[in-house]
């Protein structure tokens with residue numbers, strides 16, 4: 049086989065469909081978020097980043113940086129091993145305590161990313177609970193889907209955010225079998241929010257375990273940043289709460305929180321936990337500092353919500369089409385992959401604004417979008433420049449569409 053020709057043809061297909069991914073080479077500057085330097089074509093230019101998942105700007109917070117510097121100087125660069133073989137550093141232990149406390153659970157377990165935490169925890173639970181049936185929301189993230197698939201457990205997909213459909217599907221399975229319901233709180237692309245309490249009602253009725261991914265909500269919602277489950281007063285009803293340390297907490301890593309026994313079980317059987325070097329101590333120290341700060345400070349969350357409302361209102365006033373939702377994610381709908389990439393390129397090249405296009409398979413074909421994530425650090429001026437740029441581009445597209453008609 050001509051392997052190179054095969055790779056080339058597959059990539060050419062992505063180009064044709066307008067969904068070839070181009071990485072934007074950024075240099076972030078601590079102290080100047082959301083402004084960054086874009087390296088391109090041998091040169092550089094300043095850009096404002098509007099699509100970061102460092103939702104609150106904690107990646108430059110002095111207490112996080114100080115904790116990381118201190119741990120780096122005390123413990124050195126890496127952890128030096130897997131958790132089992134010399135790689136459990138005291139910072140990991142402290143971070144797991146911080147996480148268990150955040151979600152008011154008995155225990156927590158760290159993983160090298162949110163992706164790995166979902167893949168490993170769901171894969172382990174669903175494969176080792178005897179004859180387990182898994183009920184997965186149709187919009188679940190790739191990491192959950194892959195974990196469930198890896199488990200080879202029987203899988204039932206319920207309609208997105210639909211407790212009645214879940215109820216119907218659970219009712220079809222033998223009541224004696226173990227069951228696991230896996231879903232998210234804030235869905236990252238549409239920004240819609242799950243009816244967690246109602247899903248717990250249904251799961252309880254059928255004796256199913258509940259597994260909630262709070263990746264896009266931890267740090268951002270609830271009085272202490274415990275996510276939507278904290279905000280809605282239902283955290284105690286969930287068997288497993290999973291999260292990331294890489295988005296609002298702005299460092300790196302993933303975790304589950306649950307009962308002592310469940311965490312011990314995953315710790316003991318999950319290959320994705322056991323056979324990999326643990327997080328660098330400085331990363332664990334930075335994440336713990338970020339969580340601690342957001343447990344007691346409401347200021348970032350309040351300003352975040354205010355900025356999101358301001359961006360939404362400005363886009364509405366300018367007639368830029370957005371998908372409505374109750375979260376901090378503002379999807380600007382373009383609904384064409386080539387146009388979406390073109391608008392993103394124009395924003396970057398002409399206006400110094402960076403918003404990555406989101407195309408298939410991240411979202412369904414025909415729903416391509418610019419996913420805008422306002423942060424507490426975006427100023428009124430930043431918002432004004434974003435909306436002016438989009439208005440100019442939308443005007444041009446309108447003219448072009450009319451010319452084509």
Ligand SMILES: Cc1ncc(COP(=O)(O)O)c(C=O)c1O
Pocket residue numbers: 161162163164166189191232236261263264292293294301302
């Ligand atoms: C819903 C959801 N879960 C899990 C992850 C993975 O988390 P991490 O980036 O920490 O690997 C992501 C995205 O990154 C996500 O959107």
